[in-house]
Amino acid sequence: DAGVIQSPRHEVTEMGQEVTLRCKPISGHDYLFWYRQTMMRGLELLIYFNNNVPIDDSGMPEDRFSAKMPNASFSTLKIQPSEPRDSAVYFCASSFLLAGVPDTGELFFGEGSRLTVL
Protein backbone atom coordinates (compact mmCIF):
# COMPACT_ATOMS: atom_id res chain seq x y z
CA ASP A 1 0.00 0.00 0.00
CA ALA A 2 1.19 3.50 -0.72
CA GLY A 3 2.12 5.58 2.28
CA VAL A 4 1.78 9.32 2.67
CA ILE A 5 3.12 10.97 -0.45
CA GLN A 6 4.65 14.44 -0.38
CA SER A 7 5.96 16.63 -3.15
CA PRO A 8 8.33 18.16 -3.91
CA ARG A 9 11.01 16.29 -1.95
CA HIS A 10 13.38 19.22 -2.23
CA GLU A 11 12.80 22.84 -3.13
CA VAL A 12 15.23 25.70 -3.31
CA THR A 13 13.71 29.11 -3.86
CA GLU A 14 14.49 32.76 -3.41
CA MET A 15 13.11 35.00 -0.72
CA GLY A 16 9.77 36.46 -1.72
CA GLN A 17 8.70 33.58 -3.92
CA GLU A 18 5.58 31.52 -3.35
CA VAL A 19 6.07 27.94 -2.21
CA THR A 20 3.42 25.22 -2.41
CA LEU A 21 3.93 21.87 -0.72
CA ARG A 22 1.61 18.98 -1.48
CA CYS A 23 0.46 15.92 0.41
CA LYS A 24 -1.58 12.84 -0.38
CA PRO A 25 -2.62 11.04 2.82
CA ILE A 26 -3.16 7.31 3.20
CA SER A 27 -6.57 6.32 1.86
CA GLY A 28 -9.10 5.94 4.66
CA HIS A 29 -7.27 8.14 7.14
CA ASP A 30 -9.44 10.98 8.37
CA TYR A 31 -6.79 13.10 10.11
CA LEU A 32 -4.05 15.03 8.35
CA PHE A 33 -1.27 16.95 10.04
CA TRP A 34 1.37 19.39 8.80
CA TYR A 35 4.58 19.61 10.85
CA ARG A 36 7.75 21.64 10.41
CA GLN A 37 11.12 20.40 11.65
CA THR A 38 14.22 22.47 12.29
CA MET A 39 17.32 21.83 14.37
CA MET A 40 16.48 24.69 16.70
CA ARG A 41 12.77 24.02 17.28
CA GLY A 42 12.32 20.33 16.55
CA LEU A 43 8.99 19.11 15.17
CA GLU A 44 6.31 21.78 15.40
CA LEU A 45 2.66 21.12 14.65
CA LEU A 46 1.44 23.76 12.20
CA ILE A 47 -2.14 22.70 11.49
CA TYR A 48 -4.30 19.63 11.42
CA PHE A 49 -7.50 18.59 9.65
CA ASN A 50 -10.25 16.13 10.45
CA ASN A 51 -12.43 15.00 7.55
CA ASN A 52 -10.96 17.81 5.42
CA VAL A 53 -11.91 20.50 7.96
CA PRO A 54 -9.15 22.51 9.69
CA ILE A 55 -9.41 21.83 13.41
CA ASP A 56 -6.50 23.77 14.87
CA ASP A 57 -4.21 26.17 13.03
CA SER A 58 -2.71 27.79 16.11
CA GLY A 59 0.74 26.56 15.14
CA MET A 60 0.79 28.36 11.82
CA PRO A 61 3.54 30.91 12.33
CA GLU A 62 1.97 33.87 10.55
CA ASP A 63 -0.34 34.98 7.78
CA ARG A 64 2.21 34.06 5.15
CA PHE A 65 1.31 30.42 5.79
CA SER A 66 -1.93 28.86 4.64
CA ALA A 67 -3.16 25.28 4.30
CA LYS A 68 -6.07 23.71 2.50
CA MET A 69 -7.59 20.29 2.17
CA PRO A 70 -10.07 20.40 -0.73
CA ASN A 71 -10.77 16.66 -0.54
CA ALA A 72 -9.85 13.56 1.42
CA SER A 73 -6.89 12.71 -0.79
CA PHE A 74 -5.08 16.01 -1.12
CA SER A 75 -3.74 18.86 1.00
CA THR A 76 -1.48 21.84 0.33
CA LEU A 77 0.66 24.06 2.51
CA LYS A 78 1.46 27.40 0.94
CA ILE A 79 3.99 30.03 1.98
CA GLN A 80 3.67 33.43 0.35
CA PRO A 81 6.00 35.26 0.41
CA SER A 82 8.73 32.90 1.59
CA GLU A 83 11.57 34.03 3.86
CA PRO A 84 14.94 32.44 4.71
CA ARG A 85 13.70 31.57 8.22
CA ASP A 86 11.08 29.30 6.63
CA SER A 87 13.87 26.92 5.60
CA ALA A 88 13.02 23.57 7.21
CA VAL A 89 11.74 20.09 6.50
CA TYR A 90 7.96 20.07 6.23
CA PHE A 91 6.27 16.79 7.06
CA CYS A 92 2.74 15.73 6.32
CA ALA A 93 1.26 12.91 8.41
CA SER A 94 -2.07 11.11 8.39
CA SER A 95 -3.85 8.91 10.90
CA PHE A 96 -7.13 7.40 11.98
CA LEU A 97 -8.41 6.81 15.49
CA LEU A 98 -8.39 3.31 16.98
CA ALA A 99 -12.03 2.44 17.62
CA GLY A 100 -12.85 6.11 17.36
CA VAL A 101 -10.97 6.94 20.55
CA PRO A 102 -9.04 10.24 20.54
CA ASP A 103 -5.29 10.27 20.93
CA THR A 104 -4.82 6.63 19.94
CA GLY A 105 -3.93 6.80 16.27
CA GLU A 106 -0.47 6.18 14.87
CA LEU A 107 0.86 9.03 12.79
CA PHE A 108 2.13 7.92 9.40
CA PHE A 109 4.58 10.44 8.01
CA GLY A 110 5.54 11.24 4.47
CA GLU A 111 9.21 11.51 3.58
CA GLY A 112 9.08 15.27 3.98
CA SER A 113 9.71 18.28 1.78
CA ARG A 114 13.06 19.94 2.40
CA LEU A 115 12.69 23.66 1.75
CA THR A 116 15.59 26.06 1.39
CA VAL A 117 14.82 29.76 0.98
CA LEU A 118 17.80 31.82 -0.12
Add this chain to the structure above:
Amino acid sequence: RKEVEQDPGPFNVPEGATVAFNCTYSNSASQSFFWYRQDCRKEPKLLMSVYSSGNEDGRFTAQLNRASQYISLLIRDSKLSDSATYLCVVPQGGFNKFYFGSGTKLNVKP
Protein backbone atom coordinates in the same frame (compact mmCIF):
# COMPACT_ATOMS: atom_id res chain seq x y z
CA ARG B 1 6.89 25.49 29.89
CA LYS B 2 7.04 23.27 26.81
CA GLU B 3 4.38 20.61 26.35
CA VAL B 4 7.00 17.87 26.07
CA GLU B 5 10.64 18.02 27.15
CA GLN B 6 13.49 15.64 26.48
CA ASP B 7 17.22 15.55 27.12
CA PRO B 8 18.72 16.06 23.64
CA GLY B 9 21.76 13.89 24.39
CA PRO B 10 23.64 12.53 22.58
CA PHE B 11 23.82 9.32 24.53
CA ASN B 12 26.93 7.46 23.38
CA VAL B 13 26.86 3.81 24.47
CA PRO B 14 28.68 0.61 23.50
CA GLU B 15 26.91 -2.30 21.85
CA GLY B 16 25.16 -4.46 24.39
CA ALA B 17 24.62 -1.66 26.88
CA THR B 18 21.31 -0.75 28.50
CA VAL B 19 20.23 2.86 28.06
CA ALA B 20 17.23 4.81 29.27
CA PHE B 21 15.69 8.13 28.25
CA ASN B 22 13.12 10.20 30.07
CA CYS B 23 10.49 12.57 28.78
CA THR B 24 8.44 14.98 30.88
CA TYR B 25 5.06 16.36 29.87
CA SER B 26 2.95 19.23 31.12
CA ASN B 27 -0.65 18.22 30.30
CA SER B 28 -1.93 16.06 33.15
CA ALA B 29 -5.04 15.20 31.10
CA SER B 30 -3.02 13.22 28.56
CA GLN B 31 -3.91 9.51 28.58
CA SER B 32 -1.85 8.17 25.69
CA PHE B 33 1.86 8.43 25.08
CA PHE B 34 4.13 7.39 22.26
CA TRP B 35 7.77 6.91 21.37
CA TYR B 36 8.76 7.51 17.76
CA ARG B 37 12.11 6.78 16.18
CA GLN B 38 13.67 9.04 13.55
CA ASP B 39 16.70 8.03 11.55
CA CYS B 40 18.94 10.71 10.09
CA ARG B 41 17.20 12.62 7.29
CA LYS B 42 14.19 10.32 7.43
CA GLU B 43 10.63 10.63 8.67
CA PRO B 44 9.59 9.67 12.24
CA LYS B 45 8.09 6.21 12.70
CA LEU B 46 6.14 4.78 15.61
CA LEU B 47 8.20 2.66 18.00
CA MET B 48 5.84 2.09 20.92
CA SER B 49 2.51 3.21 22.34
CA VAL B 50 1.81 3.53 26.08
CA TYR B 51 -1.80 3.60 27.18
CA SER B 52 -1.47 2.45 30.79
CA SER B 53 1.47 2.04 33.13
CA GLY B 54 3.84 0.62 30.56
CA ASN B 55 4.53 -1.48 27.52
CA GLU B 56 7.24 -3.96 26.55
CA ASP B 57 8.28 -5.08 23.08
CA GLY B 58 11.38 -7.23 22.92
CA ARG B 59 14.38 -5.19 24.00
CA PHE B 60 12.29 -2.04 24.41
CA THR B 61 10.30 -1.08 27.50
CA ALA B 62 8.28 2.08 27.96
CA GLN B 63 7.04 3.10 31.39
CA LEU B 64 4.67 5.83 32.51
CA ASN B 65 4.75 7.70 35.79
CA ARG B 66 1.57 9.78 35.96
CA ALA B 67 2.30 11.26 39.38
CA SER B 68 5.56 12.79 38.19
CA GLN B 69 4.33 13.28 34.61
CA TYR B 70 7.11 11.51 32.79
CA ILE B 71 7.54 8.53 30.51
CA SER B 72 10.72 6.58 29.99
CA LEU B 73 12.13 4.37 27.27
CA LEU B 74 14.55 1.59 28.18
CA ILE B 75 16.60 -0.18 25.53
CA ARG B 76 18.36 -3.36 26.56
CA ASP B 77 21.24 -5.04 24.70
CA SER B 78 21.75 -2.03 22.39
CA LYS B 79 22.47 -2.74 18.74
CA LEU B 80 24.29 -0.56 16.23
CA SER B 81 20.97 -0.30 14.38
CA ASP B 82 19.38 1.36 17.41
CA SER B 83 21.35 4.54 16.63
CA ALA B 84 18.70 7.16 15.92
CA THR B 85 16.80 10.02 17.51
CA TYR B 86 13.97 8.98 19.83
CA LEU B 87 11.00 11.33 19.98
CA CYS B 88 8.52 11.43 22.83
CA VAL B 89 4.96 12.26 21.73
CA VAL B 90 2.14 13.40 23.99
CA PRO B 91 -1.32 14.29 22.73
CA GLN B 92 -3.21 17.24 24.15
CA GLY B 93 -5.75 15.23 26.06
CA GLY B 94 -8.74 14.25 23.97
CA PHE B 95 -8.10 16.52 21.00
CA ASN B 96 -5.97 14.24 18.84
CA LYS B 97 -3.37 17.00 18.74
CA PHE B 98 0.09 15.48 19.01
CA TYR B 99 3.06 17.32 20.47
CA PHE B 100 6.56 16.03 19.82
CA GLY B 101 9.54 16.42 22.09
CA SER B 102 12.76 17.67 20.55
CA GLY B 103 14.20 14.16 20.64
CA THR B 104 17.04 12.31 22.29
CA LYS B 105 19.89 11.23 20.05
CA LEU B 106 21.37 7.78 20.64
CA ASN B 107 24.70 6.64 19.21
CA VAL B 108 25.53 2.97 19.71
CA LYS B 109 29.23 2.29 19.15
CA PRO B 110 30.92 -1.03 18.27
